[in-house]
Amino acid sequence: MTEQNGVMNELQSLMNTVATVKPGENGQPWQHPSDLTRRNYKLSRVTVPLISLDEWQEQNHLKFRRFARVPEIHHRSPVP
Numbered sequence: 001m002t003e004q005n006g007v008m009n010e011l012q013s014l015m016n017t018v019a020t021v022k023p024g025e026n027g028q029p030w031q032h033p034s035d036l037t038r039r040n041y042k043l044s045r046v047t048v049p050l051i052s053l054d055e056w057q058e059q060n061h062l063k064f065r066r067f068a069r070v071p072e073i074h075h076r077s078p079v080p
Contacts, residue, residue, distance in 0.1 A: 021030060
């Protein structure tokens with residue numbers, strides 16, 4: 001029975017903590033204590049220059065054709 005009381009006390013404590021938190025305290029958006037899906041990264045002030053997809057491909061060498069030497073037509077093997 002004491003284990004259940006400990007769990008209930010922990011739940012009550014968590015509920016009280018969540019109930020007293022106001023949104024936007026400390027300049028941060030509010031996040032539920034059990035919400036582990038959101039990362040707490042600091043917002044970066046560095047802006048990334050926007051480039052087109054073609055420019056990005058040129059910079060990352062994506063115009064390279066990996067299978068350029070493979071013939072377009074493949075012949076079936078005579079083995080059934």
